[in-house]
Amino acid sequence: MSQVPNLEAAVPWDDKRRAETLLRLFAVGRENSGSTVMFHSAVAAKQGLNPTEEKALDLLERHGPLTAKDLAERTGLAPASVTGLVDRLAGKGFVRRVKHPTDKRRVLVELNREKIAHLFAFFEEWAREIAAACEEFSTDELDTVIRFLQVMTEEQRKAAARLGA
The missing domain is CATH 1.20.5 (Single alpha-helices involved in coiled-coils or other helix-helix interfaces)
Structure with a gap:
């Protein structure tokens, strides 16, 4: 800056x-x-990924298989960028394209869970560390932090959408 x-x-x-x-x-x-x-x-x-690729895997882990259009909406990336993103992730073996179960014209992007299993193991260790660090806070304090983060996340999404407009 x-x-x-x-x-x-x-x-x-x-x-x-x-x-x-x-x-x-x-x-x-x-x-x-x-x-x-x-x-x-x-x-x-x-993992041999860039941050955008890693966060796309996070979206797929949290939301399940998504279409490229869904990924574009959730990431704020242009459709052409999502196509390149999915191509890279598929080429590295992290995702695969599968037919949509009800609409054969659509394609879903799903995780290759075997490929990312070791990545999840890392985050499980990290989650234990975070849980231990939260011991000094009451449940009510943590609820306030959760509410704050939800509001701030929505504001961040709106700001990102304005930048993409």
């Missing part, structure tokens, strides 16, 4: 404590976002 965003201009300063908290939230959020991107880049690289 050539310029640092002026986040202070976006913060209402009529409540100084809230404004300072929001600025801290922006700073921590940026740090978290950066570490998340780097984490997924490292995971992807271990």
Whole structure:
């Protein structure tokens, strides 16, 4: 980035404590976002993937087989980019194209579960570490974090859609 965003201009300063908290939230959020991107880049690289490919596998794992159109909608990628993405993942053996069960004109992209089994094992270990780190928080605090992340995820999707428009 050539310029640092002026986040202070976006913060209402009529409540100084809230404004300072929001600025801290922006700073921590940026740090978290950066570490998340780097984490997924490292995971992807271990598998010979790029981060977009790794996150596409995550979508398929969470939602089951999807059409290329579904992948385009969920990733925000252009259809031609999704075609290239699926071609690369299929070429590496991570996914396969299968006929749609009810509409033979459509094709689904499904995971090759045998190929990604070791990747899931890594995430299971990581999930245990995260669960242990959450021990210091009450269930109510975790519920608040979940609600916050749901709202922020939706805002991030809207921002990405605006960039793609």
